[in-house]
Amino acid sequence: MDLKNDYVFKRIFGRTGNEDITKSLLTSIIPDKIEKIKLDSNPITEKDWLDDKIGILDIRAELNNNIVCNIEMQICDKNNIEKRLLFYWSKMYIQGIHQGEDYDELKRTIVILISDYNLKRLNEIPECITKWNVREQKYGQVILTDVLEIYIIELNKLDNDLLKNNYKLKSWLYFIKNSEVLKNMRSEEDIKEIKKAEKILEDISADEHERWLAEMRLKYIRDKKAIEDFGYDKGYEQGIKKKQEEMVKKLKERDMNVKFIEEVTGLTKEEIEKIK
Numbered sequence: 001m002d003l004k005n006d007y008v009f010k011r012i013f014g015r016t017g018n019e020d021i022t023k024s025l026l027t028s029i030i031p032d033k034i035e036k037i038k039l040d041s042n043p044i045t046e047k048d049w050l051d052d053k054i055g056i057l058d059i060r061a062e063l064n065n066n067i068v069c070n071i072e073m074q075i076c077d078k079n080n081i082e083k084r085l086l087f088y089w090s091k092m093y094i095q096g097i098h099q100g101e102d103y104d105e106l107k108r109t110i111v112i113l114i115s116d117y118n119l120k121r122l123n124e125i126p127e128c129i130t131k132w133n134v135r136e137q138k139y140g141q142v143i144l145t146d147v148l149e150i151y152i153i154e155l156n157k158l159d160n161d162l163l164k165n166n167y168k169l170k171s172w173l174y175f176i177k178n179s180e181v182l183k184n185m186r187s188e189e190d191i192k193e194i195k196k197a198e199k200i201l202e203d204i205s206a207d208e209h210e211r212w213l214a215e216m217r218l219k220y221i222r223d224k225k226a227i228e229d230f231g232y233d234k235g236y237e238q239g240i241k242k243k244q245e246e247m248v249k250k251l252k253e254r255d256m257n258v259k260f261i262e263e264v265t266g267l268t269k270e271e272i273e274k275i276k
Helices: 006-013 019-029 081-094 155-160 167-177 179-185 192-205 208-253 258-265 269-274
Strands: 037-039 059-063 067-074 108-115 129-135 143-154
Touching: 006 019, 006 059, 006 067, 006 192, 006 208, 019 037, 019 059, 019 067, 019 167, 019 192, 067 081, 081 108, 081 143, 143 155, 155 167, 167 192, 192 208, 208 258, 258 269
Parallel strands: 067 108, 108 143
Antiparallel strands: 037 059, 059 067, 129 143
């Protein structure tokens, strides 16, 4: 199965018991030495897998008891992904403090996006991985705070080969992008956690129910994307029409005359009379 499918991705990296796999991936991305990792163990129902709840298939982990981390796998281009990442970050950040606690209790929060498409805003950056902080505009080397970190990984930039000094990250990303490609990259530096993840991927690929769940999730993503794409062409027009109809109904409820409704909505008398 395709590891870029967010169900499959979470099945491997987000399941309790696979902490060593997730830890290996994270240590190849962030500079921290991870001594302890705790994965979010909230159960996910099959309904959730086919639903559109925000973040339901993201991976959430707590590192060293003082860092919270979110990992998201995306295969479809989201035009608002930057805002979505900040939303995830802010939501996780504020959840780290309870009423009456001091701001010092807020935990460092890291959000990681792995995308199977290129972000338009990053077209001029050749590296496949970028790290984002809050920095001063003139003095870019000055970071305002270390509590916010966002990593963006674009799998399509892997072939730029700018990761030659980070074999571990390069191996993980090739495995995620296409596990078959990784098999041709075997070396003495093979990573045991990747081998374990590969075995899990093989096992769930052979499981009929797991394959069905992954296929249903992919179908849901594709259908949703098709609807969104259609919406760019037709949605605006349909949305305006719906709002006009709602407005006409409200104005009729207030016994407004047709002439006034025509002026407010821009609809003709015939169109207004058809709306019940």
